Amino acid sequence: xxxxxxxxxxxxxxxxxxxxxxxxxxxxxxxxxxxxxxxxxxxxxxxxxxxxxxxxxxxxxxxxxxxxxxxxxxxxxxxxxxxxx
Numbered sequence: 044x045x046x047x048x049x050x051x052x053x054x055x056x057x058x059x060x061x062x063x064x065x066x067x068x069x070x071x072x073x074x075x076x077x078x079x080x081x082x083x084x085x086x087x088x089x090x091x092x093x094x095x096x097x098x099x100x101x102x103x104x105x106x107x108x109x110x111x112x113x114x115x116x117x118x119x120x121x122x123x124x125x126x127x128x
Contacts, residue, residue, distance in 0.1 A: 062076060063089070070098035074096060075105075090105075
C-alpha cells in the first residue's frame with residue numbers, strides 16, 4: 044500500500060510504523076488513520092498524543108468502524124453458532 048501511495052503521490056511522504064508508539068520527527072500537517080486505531084488500546088492517551096504531533100492548523104483524520112451490528116457480521120455469528128450446534 045505504501046509503495047502504491049508513494050508512486051501515486053510522490054510529492055507526499057509516507058511512513059510505516061506502529062501507531063501505538065509513532066511520533067513524527069517534526070509536526071505533521073495531516074495524520075490519517077483508516078480502520079486501524081480500533082486495534083490500539085488506551086485511546087484516552089493515544090488520541091491526545093496524536094493531536095500533539097500536528098503542526099498548527101494540522102488535521103487528525105480518523106475512521107474507526109463500528110459495524111458489529113451489520114448484517115454481514117450478524118450472519119457470521121449466526122453461521123458460527125450453527126456450526127457449533
